[in-house]
Amino acid sequence: xxxxxxxxxxxxxxxxxxxxxxxxxxxxxxxxxxxxxxxxxxxxxxxxxxxxxxxxxxxxxxxxxxxxxxxxxxxxxxxxxxxxxxxxxxxxxxxxxxxxxxxxxxxxxxxxxxxxxxxxxxxxxxxxxxxxxxxxxxxxxxxxxxxxxxxxxxxxxxxxxxxxxxxxxxxxxxxxxxxxxxxxxxxxxxxxxxx
Ligand code: NI
Numbered sequence: 052x053x054x055x056x057x058x059x060x061x062x063x064x065x066x067x068x069x070x071x072x073x074x075x076x077x078x079x080x081x082x083x084x085x086x087x088x089x090x091x092x093x094x095x096x097x098x099x100x101x102x103x104x105x106x107x108x109x110x111x112x113x114x115x116x117x118x119x120x121x122x123x124x125x126x127x128x129x130x131x132x133x134x135x136x137x138x139x140x141x142x143x144x145x146x147x148x149x150x151x152x153x154x155x156x157x158x159x160x161x162x163x164x165x166x167x168x169x170x171x172x173x174x175x176x177x178x179x180x181x182x183x184x185x186x187x188x189x190x191x192x193x194x195x196x197x198x199x200x201x202x203x204x205x206x207x208x209x210x211x212x213x214x215x216x217x218x219x220x221x222x223x224x225x226x227x228x229x230x231x232x233x234x235x236x237x238x239x240x241x242x243x244x245x246x
Contacts, residue, residue, distance in 0.1 A: 056188045063203035066210075072202035077169060079205040080162035083110060086212055087154055095154045099215050106212050107154035108144055113208055114157045115143060117164040120201050124168065127184040127194060128175075135184040135192060172198060 054062065067075055087095055087106065095107040104112065123135055143149070175194065183193040192200075 060189060060200070063200055063207060066203040066206035067199060070202070072199045073169060073172065075202035075205060076165060076198070079113075079209065080158060080165060082209055083113075083158045083161070083212070086209070086216065087158070090216065092154060094219065096150065097219070099218060103215075104144065105150075106215055107152060107157065108149040109208050109212055109215075110154050110157040110161065111147070111149040111152040112140060112144070113205070114161040114164065115147060116140075116201075116204065117161055117168065120197065121164060121168045121171075123184060123197060124171065124194060127182050127197075128179060131182040131184075133184050135186040137187045 087110075090106075092107070095110075096105050098105045098108075119138060126133055127135075172194075180195045181193055183191050183196075186192045
């Protein structure tokens with residue numbers, strides 16, 4: 052069952068509870084680069100299931116989401132209280148030809164966009180952090196809230212990428228039995244060492 056916008060917000064915020072969102076955000080590009088290091092573009096473009104995004108598509112989504120987020124921040128700052136329009140992220144995958152994106156270039160694009168957005172955020176006054184827009188599905192969202200949501204969104208997709216890579220490793224049987232007991236980050240590390 053698909054989660055409601057409220058359930059989604061709760062889950063995403065849960066990933067960054069007690070964390071500083073800008074610190075989380077600043078570390079993401081490096082983590083992406085580390086996760087995909089040594090893995091071929093063809094493998095990164097392989098979908099884990101016909102209806103699931105590939106690692107490359109997830110990274111393209113992160114890069115495009117950073118454009119959306121960057122625009123929203125600027126729009127709210129320029130016109131506090133303005134409407135925030137939702138977009139259909141699945142349609143963007145096909146309309147934006149994510150299957151043809153180069154995953155390493157997508158990380159580079161994400162990195163530059165993220166750097167520009169963080170540089171902007173660092174200049175905001177305390178009052179500007181409280182400015183908000185009206186999201187068409189989720190209602191009132193302040194800059195503070197949006198920045199926290201983006202940090203949680205990063206963690207969500209990093210975990211998704213880790214799972215895909217760990218799973219594809221087991222599926223292709225390239226590992227020694229002992230390694231198969233490992234999960235998550237450690238599994239990915241073992242895998243990277245062996246490639
Ligand atoms: Ni997403």
